Amino acid sequence: MKAMLINNYGKNAKFEISEIEKPEVRANHVLIKIAASSVNTIDTMIKNMGPDLPLSPAAPALLGMDFSGTIEALGEGVETYNVGDEVYGCAGGLGDLPGTLTEYIVADSNLIGHKPKDLTMRETAALPLVGITAYEGLTRAGITAGQKVLIHGGSGGVGHLAVQLAMYFGAEVFATGTGEKQKSSVENLGATFIDYTTEKVSEYTEKYTGGAGFDVVFDTVGGANLNNSIEAVALNGHISTTVSLCELDLTPLHFKGASLHVVFMLIPMLHNFRRSQHADILKYLAEISNEGKLTPILDENYFSLEEVGKAYAHLESGEAIGKVVVAN
Numbered sequence: 001m002k003a004m005l006i007n008n009y010g011k012n013a014k015f016e017i018s019e020i021e022k023p024e025v026r027a028n029h030v031l032i033k034i035a036a037s038s039v040n041t042i043d044t045m046i047k048n049m050g051p052d053l054p055l056s057p058a059a060p061a062l063l064g065m066d067f068s069g070t071i072e073a074l075g076e077g078v079e080t081y082n083v084g085d086e087v088y089g090c091a092g093g094l095g096d097l098p099g100t101l102t103e104y105i106v107a108d109s110n111l112i113g114h115k116p117k118d119l120t121m122r123e124t125a126a127l128p129l130v131g132i133t134a135y136e137g138l139t140r141a142g143i144t145a146g147q148k149v150l151i152h153g154g155s156g157g158v159g160h161l162a163v164q165l166a167m168y169f170g171a172e173v174f175a176t177g178t179g180e181k182q183k184s185s186v187e188n189l190g191a192t193f194i195d196y197t198t199e200k201v202s203e204y205t206e207k208y209t210g211g212a213g214f215d216v217v218f219d220t221v222g223g224a225n226l227n228n229s230i231e232a233v234a235l236n237g238h239i240s241t242t243v244s245l246c247e248l249d250l251t252p253l254h255f256k257g258a259s260l261h262v263v264f265m266l267i268p269m270l271h272n273f274r275r276s277q278h279a280d281i282l283k284y285l286a287e288i289s290n291e292g293k294l295t296p297i298l299d300e301n302y303f304s305l306e307e308v309g310k311a312y313a314h315l316e317s318g319e320a321i322g323k324v325v326v327a328n
Helices: 041-052 121-125 128-140 157-168 180-188 201-209 223-232 251-256 267-271 276-290 305-317
Strands: 002-006 015-019 029-039 066-074 086-090 104-108 112-114 148-152 172-177 192-195 214-219 233-241 259-262 324-327
Touching: 002 305, 015 305, 029 121, 029 305, 041 305, 066 104, 066 121, 066 128, 086 121, 086 128, 086 276, 112 276, 121 324, 128 157, 128 214, 128 233, 128 276, 148 157, 148 223, 157 172, 157 180, 157 214, 172 180, 180 192, 192 201, 201 214, 201 223, 214 223, 223 233, 223 251, 233 251, 305 324
Parallel strands: 148 172, 148 214, 172 192, 214 233, 233 259
Antiparallel strands: 002 015, 029 066, 029 104, 029 324, 066 086, 086 112
């Protein structure tokens, strides 16, 4: 079968069309014909950093984590799926798990879910990694109806889904960003937009919470921005972040009695740890989508499998609006 492989890592590494053996289904797994795959920031990090990231596959590498597709064969022990089912998931492209930039994948049945009914295959492929991350970030922070929730990077891949989920859970949602495109994206989702380049944390915290702070802060920017999250969070509030690879003085967090939750959704894949939780989340995300409450935003550019190098470059350019998707 056709696959796009990289034979070495680095920013200048190129994807090359290759022929590889079609995988055979095995127990508790399913064989899926891939319809589409989305590109995530972690995918570009693996391509550029390779062995510097302990989760990178050995070269030559078959990358790609997210996918949508149709089941063609069932392994022994699989009872919740049938041949012909349309499914989606995040199931490869790191460690010893072959990726999705190819025609077929054998995926652990605990890492997939049935496709949302009203989404296209391209839209569905954009959902797994960022959707699971958004769900984990909000639920681990104990989100409840009526809370005031601040999402840093509300128009980003994780952020725009976190905005939709937070609203689904009944929260009053605020999201940071800058520029007219990001403002429009956030407001179209129904959240209040905050331009972090023109409003100080103290100013918007006072404006929207009376100085009390936000009950939940979901920081998809992380790093140094975590200091802004700590300043914005309420007493005994909760911060979730997807980017905590930094040194940070937690003294202000301590005096607020607030909690910090680090979200790293790749753990089930990397360590074969509680993988069924991902299946449960994917099922729930599909149900929310089927209610019309969760739709990923796609970048307007169309990329074929052979153009995956261009897709990665487009995401890295910072010019993408919405998720970048590669269609088979």
